Amino acid sequence: MKVIAFKRELQGSGASRRLRNSGQTPGIVYGGSEGPVLVSLDHNALYHALKKEVFHSSILELEIDGVSQQVLLRDFQVHAYKQLVLHADFQRVDAKQAVHVKVALHFENADVSPAVKLHGATISHVANEIEVSCLPGKLPEFISVDLSNIDVGHSLHASDLVLPEGVTVVAHGADLTIATASVPAGHVAAEAEAAAEADKK
Template identity: 50%
Template sequence: MNFVAFERAKQGTGASRRLRITGRTPGIVYGGTAEPLLIEIDHNALWHAIKKEAFHASILEMELAGKTHKVLLRDLQMHPYKQQILHIDFQRVEAKTRMTVKVPVHYSGEEESPAVKTENCLVNHVVTELTVSCFPADIPEFIAVDLSGLKKGVSLHVKDITLPKGVKFVVKGQENPVLVTVAAIEEEVVAAPVAAAAPADAKGKGKGKK
């Protein structure tokens, strides 16, 4: 994906506020050997771009002053209740430097798995993205995980899948986190209706009367 950015001369809270009023979003590009660069981007174009998964997990081409720069999205600050991007951060991409990125996980095949098809189980996707380390050329758009072999009572972990060539999982907290869990669906037991109390003996109603 590519987008157009413009150099931003002024910085500070007031300057950023005035920039947003004109329909631009302030941002910064950092990393590599060059100095951090202040930029601004058309907000409407940026708003449509962030809705695409590739904008968050792939190398982007930023057009700036007639030149193309390869960057990665690093941070996105949103307004607490308005549909507005307050600030955006990008990191320069250098071909010979390993990068740590978050990549979405795409699951498929669960409807054909024994767990769902014959064992009446529910599949829960615990993880929807993974933090990985690789060179820029090896950054995958997403990581595909086939769930067609899932069985009842068996969870799927990171070490159970094969990552793309050159891609390594970055441990953060858990060394082998759970990706998917499988749980049996409990069948509801419908209680039998309680029999209605027998009506009083019709003969007994008139007892004692002549």
């Protein structure tokens, strides 16, 4: 995805407020061998881009005054109640250096799992994204989570994920739980009641 930005010289809250009033969002680009560069971006274009999942987990082509470079969106701030992006941070990436990025999880095949099909269980998504490490060119848009084999009382962990080639999970010392399957309490009670009635007969 391509992002257009312009260098800005002025900084401080007053300058940022004037930028926002003119339909621009202040931002910064940092990392790599160059120093940080203050930029401004078109607010509406950025606001709509932030709604797309791919914008958060892709290498972006950032063009500043006609010169392109590869970056990752690292952070952004939005107004507490207005539809307003206050600031965006981008980090330059090197094609030869691994990056750590949070990537969205897409859950699939829950309806054919033993938990749902045989036991009417509910599958809870404990994590909706996961941090991975890979070279920029290997960065996946999302990671698929196959739930077809999950059964009641079982959980799916980060170590169970099938990852694209060259991609590893950043574990932080724990095997992150991704999803769990459990039967709703009311459903258990109803089943027990039905079993008790059957015993009476």
